[in-house]
Amino acid sequence: MKPLKIGNLTVGFPVVLAPLAGYSDLPYRTICRLLGAPFATTEVMIDRFLLHESKLRRFILKTDDGDHPVGGQFMGSDPDLMAQAARVVRDLGFDVVDLNFACPVKKVVSRKRGGFMMTQPEAVVDIVRRVRDAVPDRPLMLKLRRSFVLEDGESEAFWRIAEGAFEVGADALCVHARAVAQQYTGRADWNFLSAVKRAFPDKTIIGSGDVSSAAEALRMIDETGVDGAAAARGAIGNPWIFRQARELDAGRPALPPTLAEQREVLLRHYNLCLRHYGDWKGVMTMRHLGIGYARVHPHPKRVRMAFVAVRTAGDWQAVLETHYPAG
Ligand SMILES: Cc1cc2nc3c(=O)[nH]c(=O)nc-3n(C[C@H](O)[C@H](O)[C@H](O)COP(=O)(O)O)c2cc1C
Structure with a gap:
């Protein structure tokens, strides 16, 4: 496996912990790192909740010296608020700024955040430009879905966002290879991941979707050519997935934990x-x-x-x- 890079940050081993609401807090990130996860991200926060001190913000954004490199993720639709939130994330010591345009939760989509933004390519590129200007000194990543509805076989908005985002200075994309409307059901379309990597051979692409085991994480990287694989549901209850992926990569069996x-x-x-x-x-x-x-x-x-x-x-x-x- 080639080491994963996000902008000027060398992550190393390319199987990382995905952002997971209700899971990827500091304790879980610490456990996953102990078992070999080289990189982890907070769960998504709403941009304006990042701007004011609160109990929720404290729990979600708490990090410590051992918790690096770490991404801080947030979502929104107002470029000003997103840029301000990015500065907060940077100032709190997060190594990567991660923008979520993928969340399929109904309440989020109906408030025109998260996955809704997969229908607004120009607005997304504008946000990325503003965030890039606000935090020129931090690697910048986007979480995208392949499209908004499953029937959109061309994924036109995805391509406009991806091209525009790289043009204005994004460093990496994490692509969840399902449509927003699919939420978490149906197979993830790994052919789409291959197409994304073919279209952006020199850019960092992390694949997401159906990384159910260490073997599947390595298979995703192998078969689609993506630079990294994000373990999500496959890491819930099984933080050993990271150790197992390293073992498999070293040619040893992926033993289950005793x-x-x-x-x-x-x-x-x-x-x-x-x-x-x-x-x-x-x-x-x-x-x-x-x-x-x-x-x-x-x-x-x-x-x-x-x-x-x-x-x-x-x-x-x-x-x-x-x-x-x-x-
Ligand atoms: C319980 C749960 C919470 C999630 N929370 C987030 C989140 O906060 N931010 C994000 O970008 N993706 C989130 N996701 C999506 C995952 O990061 C991942 O993209 C998705 O689950 C697909 O991977 P999988 O099929 O291997 O689970 C969440 C997924 C689940 C199941």
């Missing part, structure tokens, strides 16, 4: 979450994440149900002791 390893990572993640969110929200977050982790346990259904039933810190620890025995 129960002892799962216990160690769960405990570490639990402690990080308590520190990040405080006791109550920390336990509730780990209840939710435990449900994800259950899928790599030898008895996924049983462990999933046990995490679903958690109401207190004591319940959570009991699930760990029962289903993830020490050494």
Whole structure:
């Protein structure tokens, strides 16, 4: 695998953690990095919420010395607000400024943000130009979908955005190879990723969609020629995907984590979450994440149900002791 670069930043290993609302917070990024993720991004924020101090902003934007290189992602449609938000992200120490024009959530699209912008190519290029001017010293990346509706086989808006964005100085595209209207269903169109890389052979393209395992991450890079693969749902509950991808790349088998390893990572993640969110929200977050982790346990259904039933810190620890025995 060739090392991934985003602008002047050398990321290295090309399988990265995708931005994931409800998941890619500082604790999860820390766990993924421990297991080999070379780069990670915050979940998406709304541009104007970045401009004022709030509890939400604190949780989402918190980073630390070990959490680098890291991308800060936001969305919006007003070039002024987007440029101001980019400065905030830069000033908070994020290494990459990441603009989201891909989010398919109904409330977001109906407010003309996120994926809605795939219907507004000129406006997107204008935003990219303004953000580029506002933060000339940070790598700048865009998250795009292949089109707004599935029926748009030509993806005309995508090509106008991609060409325009590179012209005004964007450094990389992360392309989710589904239409906005598909949300997260249907197969991602990897042929589209091949076409994007063919059209921009000298630019950094990160592929997203159906990176369900380490093997699929490497296959995406191999078959489509993209420079990197973003692990999203494939990394939920399975942060080992990054270690496995490195192992496969080195010609070794991608072994699943042992129960002892799962216990160690769960405990570490639990402690990080308590520190990040405080006791109550920390336990509730780990209840939710435990449900994800259950899928790599030898008895996924049983462990999933046990995490679903958690109401207190004591319940959570009991699930760990029962289903993830020490050494
Ligand atoms: C729960 C969830 C939250 C997501 N949040 C974000 C987000 O905040 N920003 C973003 O750019 N993409 C987000 N995505 C999209 C993913 O980064 C990725 O592009 C998408 O899931 C396709 O990859 P996959 O098929 O391998 O899961 C999210 C996806 C999921 C499932």
